Amino acid sequence: MKFDPIVPRFPCILHGGDYNPDQWRATKEIWLEDMRLARLARINTLSVGIFAWAALEPEEGRFDFSWLDEVMDLMAENGIAAVLATPSGARPAWLSRKYPEVLRVNEDRRRILHGVRHNHCYTSPVYREKVKNINTKLAERYKDHPALAVWHISNEYGGECHCELCQEAFRKWLKKRYGSLDALNAAWWTAFWSHTYTDWSQIESPSSIGEVSVHGLTLDWKRFVTEQTADFMKAEMEPLRRLTPNVPCTANMMGLYDGLNYYRLSEEMDIASWDNYPIWRSDESDADTALLTSMVHDMNRRLKDGRPFMLMESSPSATNWQPVGKLRRPGLHELQSIQAVAHGSDTVQYFQFRKSRGSYEKFHGAVVDHVGTEHTRVFREVAGTGETLEKLDAIVGTSKPSDVAIIYDVENRWALEICQGFKHNKNYIGTLKEHYAPFWKSGISVDIIDSTKELSGYKLVIAPMLYMLRPGMAEKIEDFVKRGGTFVATYMTGYVDEHDLCFLGGFPGPLRKVLGIWCEELDSLFDEERRHVEWNGTRYEARDFCEIVHAEGAKIIGTYCEDFYASYPALTVNNFGEGEAYFVAARLDEQFQDDFFGMLIDKLGITGAIKGSLPYGCTAQMRTDGEDCFVFVMNFTPEQKSIDIGDGGKSMVSGEEIKGSITLPPWGFDIYIKRNKEE
Numbered sequence: 001m002k003f004d005p006i007v008p009r010f011p012c013i014l015h016g017g018d019y020n021p022d023q024w025r026a027t028k029e030i031w032l033e034d035m036r037l038a039r040l041a042r043i044n045t046l047s048v049g050i051f052a053w054a055a056l057e058p059e060e061g062r063f064d065f066s067w068l069d070e071v072m073d074l075m076a077e078n079g080i081a082a083v084l085a086t087p088s089g090a091r092p093a094w095l096s097r098k099y100p101e102v103l104r105v106n107e108d109r110r111r112i113l114h115g116v117r118h119n120h121c122y123t124s125p126v127y128r129e130k131v132k133n134i135n136t137k138l139a140e141r142y143k144d145h146p147a148l149a150v151w152h153i154s155n156e157y158g159g160e161c162h163c164e165l166c167q168e169a170f171r172k173w174l175k176k177r178y179g180s181l182d183a184l185n186a187a188w189w190t191a192f193w194s195h196t197y198t199d200w201s202q203i204e205s206p207s208s209i210g211e212v213s214v215h216g217l218t219l220d221w222k223r224f225v226t227e228q229t230a231d232f233m234k235a236e237m238e239p240l241r242r243l244t245p246n247v248p249c250t251a252n253m254m255g256l257y258d259g260l261n262y263y264r265l266s267e268e269m270d271i272a273s274w275d276n277y278p279i280w281r282s283d284e285s286d287a288d289t290a291l292l293t294s295m296v297h298d299m300n301r302r303l304k305d306g307r308p309f310m311l312m313e314s315s316p317s318a319t320n321w322q323p324v325g326k327l328r329r330p331g332l333h334e335l336q337s338i339q340a341v342a343h344g345s346d347t348v349q350y351f352q353f354r355k356s357r358g359s360y361e362k363f364h365g366a367v368v369d370h371v372g373t374e375h376t377r378v379f380r381e382v383a384g385t386g387e388t389l390e391k392l393d394a395i396v397g398t399s400k401p402s403d404v405a406i407i408y409d410v411e412n413r414w415a416l417e418i419c420q421g422f423k424h425n426k427n428y429i430g431t432l433k434e435h436y437a438p439f440w441k442s443g444i445s446v447d448i449i450d451s452t453k454e455l456s457g458y459k460l461v462i463a464p465m466l467y468m469l470r471p472g473m474a475e476k477i478e479d480f481v482k483r484g485g486t487f488v489a490t491y492m493t494g495y496v497d498e499h500d501l502c503f504l505g506g507f508p509g510p511l512r513k514v515l516g517i518w519c520e521e522l523d524s525l526f527d528e529e530r531r532h533v534e535w536n537g538t539r540y541e542a543r544d545f546c547e548i549v550h551a552e553g554a555k556i557i558g559t560y561c562e563d564f565y566a567s568y569p570a571l572t573v574n575n576f577g578e579g580e581a582y583f584v585a586a587r588l589d590e591q592f593q594d595d596f597f598g599m600l601i602d603k604l605g606i607t608g609a610i611k612g613s614l615p616y617g618c619t620a621q622m623r624t625d626g627e628d629c630f631v632f633v634m635n636f637t638p639e640q641k642s643i644d645i646g647d648g649g650k651s652m653v654s655g656e657e658i659k660g661s662i663t664l665p666p667w668g669f670d671i672y673i674k675r676n677k678e679e
């Protein structure tokens with residue numbers, strides 16, 4: 001299947017990044033130089049205006065678009081597409097001074113002073129009006145501008161505001177959700193510690209100086225923060241949608257940031273986009289960093305159900321806010337860029353094009369350094385990347401089908417994080433990664449989805465630690481298995497409902513039937529403790545969690561080796577309808593993950609991007625237009641690696657036919673076309 005290009009008049013991989021000409025208005029010759037350098041770096045898109053509010057509206061109601069007119073014209077003349085931002089990510093000082101309600105109130109109920117960025121109130125009617133006003137002016141002015149390609153809504157929405165306006169909006173949202181205080185008290189189990197509410201006005205957002213013990217409240221507050229942010233974003237987009245209905249809108253997200261539920265937020269966008277800042281160490285650990293990065297790409301691809309996403313930001317060199325701003329080893333920059341495309345991005349964009357001269361980010365990696373020329377190593381690497389990307393037009397809009405899905409549910413993550421019990425650090429993300437690893441290492445594509453997404457269509461659905469079952473989820477899983485799907489659940493599954501109320505009548509609650517088990521108790525281990533599980537004649541190491549389970553129809557295929565639960569089931573499978581539901585009762589080691597999922601991969605006939613096995617630190621990923629396949633082989637290690645690509649195909653990088661055993665240099669890659677189309 002093939003999607004339309006993000007910008008139909010640019011049917012190529014978009015290559016570019018954040019560009020801040022507003023910081024260089026006094027030296028316009030630099031703008032001209034920027035255009036020359038951008039073209040040299042094979043950059044075809046720049047994101048402008050992200051933090052330009054003070055330059056666009058220097059005083060309330062006095063607008064100055066003249067500089068942006070010039071910049072947009074320059075971009076158009078140079079064939080560069082504009083990802084044009086709304087400026088709400090940071091506001092001018094006059095606005096905060098005149099209307100203090102736009103300033104956020106922190107959870108400790110202190111109102112902030114003006115400063116920094118990303119810290120406005122999402123409810124404030126004044127802020128909404130001011131944002132709508134400037135967004136309307138931007139849309140009116142540039143709606144027919146040849147450079148305008150994509151709307152970049154605000155910047156990295158995040159955080160929360162606890163001001164009175166937000167408290168009132170929260171109460172209103174709760175009234176709509178629950179209808180009555182009785183229903184709310186019941187859902188939140190407020191009889192506990194005498195926390196019953198008798199008037200809506202008593203309800204306050206969670207706070208370190210107030211309420212944190214009512215988990216239903218905490219969860220609903222987090223949901224509200226996402227809804228309020230989505231609502232703010234919709235208000236921002238209203239004039240853009242009205243005046244430029246054909247220009248797609250996106251808001252750049254932050255990967256695994258969990259202050260917002262991105263699955264929900266992205267419903268309001270046309271395209272998903274995210275900012276990727278892995279901490280590459282340029283050593284053996286890069287393999288692990290790459291694995292996690294791939295997983296996050298796979299999540300972003302699914303936010304809009306498989307439509308190519310945008311890699312909106314990445315650093316072409318050091319990242320100044322990381323504890324150690326290590327330089328990228330030659331090749332790593334291009335590899336990280338290609339990795340995004342391999343997983344479904346149709347763009348490679350940076351923060352930032354030109355290093356700023358002063359303030360906070362002056363030492364953050366950029367395409368153009370303070371020296372101001374193209375004669376730098378980083379510039380050459382960026383230009384080289386651009387050159388490669390120019391060969392990938394055929395990949396634009398292609399999809400990345402997967403037989404396997406792993407459930408990453410943000411609401412479940414919130415519930416696990418606030419859960420008082422078992423072991424404080426539940427390590428949900430680490431657990432997801434451990435389940436993703438066997439597939440990444442075998443070059444098998446995985447979709448990272450949440451509980452709201454469709455399951456039918458997958459051969460294998462894995463739900464690590466699905467502690468909270470949102471409404472309808474259990475039915476969806478039952479239905480999936482009944483129709484022939486294979487489902488894998490783990491310890492700590494099916495404990496609570498959407499309000500964080502425990503299921504009565506035995507865990508895993510509504511999944512008890514499909515899994516054919518009852519989980520009686522969960523043993524949490526101290527960090528240094530180990531238990532063992534035997535499956536298929538092999539002993540595997542268990543750590544952190546061992547659930548004590550009884551089979552109720554499921555077949556026991558693995559058992560515990562020691563402790564008072566020796567010989568109890570540790571691995572079960574239940575035949576249910578046409579499918580099978582597995583339960584893994586303990587947190588097991590890497591060898592188990594590889595063997596167990598290896599068994600399922602074989603059994604279900606799931607295939608990877610290449611046939612053979614991959615060496616350590618390498619993966620293969622594939623995109624397809626429905627006929628031809630584009631295979632990416634990547635080496636995330638500092639050593640040269642050989643990969644057997646079998647019949648191979650034509651390399652899109654070198655233009656040569658490649659097959660059999662190929663050698664990838666340290667941080668090297670290749671991309672080849674497996675032709676299925678008649679020529």
Ligand code: GLA
Nearest residue numbers: 155156275277313319351364
């Ligand atoms: C974020 C922001 C950018 C910039 C980069 C630096 O992703 O969106 O404005 O601050 O971080 O890494």
Ligand code: ZN
Nearest residue numbers: 121161163166
């Ligand atoms: Zn507020």
